[in-house]
Amino acid sequence: MxxxxCNDRLGKKVRVKCNPDDTVGDLKKLIAAQTGTKWDxxxxxxxxxxxxxxxxxxDYxxxxxxxxxLYYQ
Structure with missing residues (x-):
């Protein structure tokens, strides 16, 4: 585990627990659940x-x- x-340099700092075999897309979904933004x-x-x-x-x-x-589009 x-x-x-994840830090967006604007005041939001999020700690996320995940597995090494999760994808980056899964990590984005976990971050989005905590920050309230869309994962995409x-x-x-x-x-x-x-x-x-x-x-x-x-792999990374x-x-x-x-x-x-952490950046937002």
Whole structure:
């Protein structure tokens, strides 16, 4: 079980628990449930890497306690 911190740099900081074999789209849906936004309007980035919805978290080497930047379209 992973705990990932997502920060939008505007005052919202969300902690989400998920599994390593979940996809980025599943992570977006968990974030959307906590923030109240639509999941398809969320963009997840780490530096300049934009995460794609169909790829698993373990393939991006996202580990427990990792911080991800949260953007809105």
């Amino acid at each position: 992973l705990e990932i911190t 309007k969320i963009v997840l980035k780490k530096w300049y890497t934009t995460f794609k919805d169909h790829i698993q978290l373990q 080497e996202i580990h427990d306690g990792m911080n991800i930047e």
